[in-house]
Amino acid sequence: MAGIYADFDESIPRYGCTHCSNCNSLFGASLCKVKNRGCCFYFPKFTLVDIHNMCQSMEGLQVLFKIIINPGTEIYRYYIHAKGYFDEKGYNKYICEKHYTIDGYVNSCFINYMNELSSVERLHEIQDQTIFFRSCAFVKEGYGCTIPSKYRTYICNLFLCSEVVDSIKHFKSYENYIKERDSYMRWLNWENENLKHLLRDNSLNLIDNLDHIIKLFHELPLEVYEFPKLEPIESEENLSPNI
Ligand code: SF4
Numbered sequence: 124m125a126g127i128y129a130d131f132d133e134s135i136p137r138y139g140c141t142h143c144s145n146c147n148s149l150f151g152a153s154l155c156k157v158k159n160r161g162c163c164f165y166f167p168k169f170t171l172v173d174i175h176n177m178c179q180s181m182e183g184l185q186v187l188f189k190i191i192i193n194p195g196t197e198i199y200r201y202y203i204h205a206k207g208y209f210d211e212k213g214y215n216k217y218i219c220e221k222h223y224t225i226d227g228y229v230n231s232c233f234i235n236y237m238n239e240l241s242s243v244e245r246l247h248e249i250q251d252q253t254i255f256f257r258s259c260a261f262v263k264e265g266y267g268c269t270i271p272s273k274y275r276t277y278i279c280n281l282f283l284c285s286e287v288v289d290s291i292k293h294f295k296s297y298e299n300y301i302k303e304r305d306s307y308m309r310w311l312n313w314e315n316e317n318l319k320h321l322l323r324d325n326s327l328n329l330i331d332n333l334d335h336i337i338k339l340f341h342e343l344p345l346e347v348y349e350f351p352k353l354e355p356i357e358s359e360e361n362l363s364p365n366i
């Protein structure tokens with residue numbers, strides 16, 4: 124049985140799925156050296172809203188520091204992009220030779236997956252197949268994310284892969300999950316624009332004035348979004364064991 128639910132870390136919403144701890148979705152397949160990382164192939168972009176949130180507490184500032192010192196992190200004027208691991212050599216081999224021996228590890232599950240016609244069609248629908256060769260800098264193999272939910276990006280907190288979505292999308296209540304996520308994202312964008320204006324008006328940007336902005340954000344009260352409580356959705360169907 125697969126199910127999804129919404130929970131909170133303080134006021135920050137997160138969609139969870141009972142399937143994630145035993146992820147066997149195509150989206151969670153890893154052909155790089157970091158195994159069991161679910162769909163944490165994503166390289167998170169931390170917006171001004173995320174940074175504002177981190178600047179409110181010592182714990183948040185420690186997370187911000189961890190993000191800044193990550194070797195792959197790039198700081199832009201109004202956001203921070205934390206790049207992680209990418210096995211470019213393995214990816215090129217995969218594309219050119221359909222070679223599945225990566226970092227000395229043969230992903231036999233993935234090869235089995237490739238032998239199923241319907242699966243191959245689904246694989247081809249994934250335009251960016253670098254996802255199989257990437258790993259976020261903050262995921263710990265077999266453990267998950269090392270950043271508390273309240274400091275993760277909304278993409279990290281609210282993403283559900285297509286396999287999970289397919290198993291529950293026929294439930295009417297799933298529409299609420301989509302609707303509330305969309306409203307929340309619109310609010311985040313609007314809030315982010317407000318913070319950007321504030322920085323522009325004060326001739327500040329993250330590249331040149333990071334310390335100043337941390338102090339400014341620490342003193343700026345946080346706007347809290349009232350994300351509603353959503354009923355969990357449980358499906359009687361098991362997700363298909365893909366790989
Ligand atoms: S959302 Fe899908 S791909 Fe991501 S961990 Fe959960 S089951 Fe795996």
Ligand code: SF4
Nearest residue numbers: 163259261262268279
């Ligand atoms: S920040 Fe955490 S949840 Fe987001 S991709 Fe990285 S490990 Fe996954």
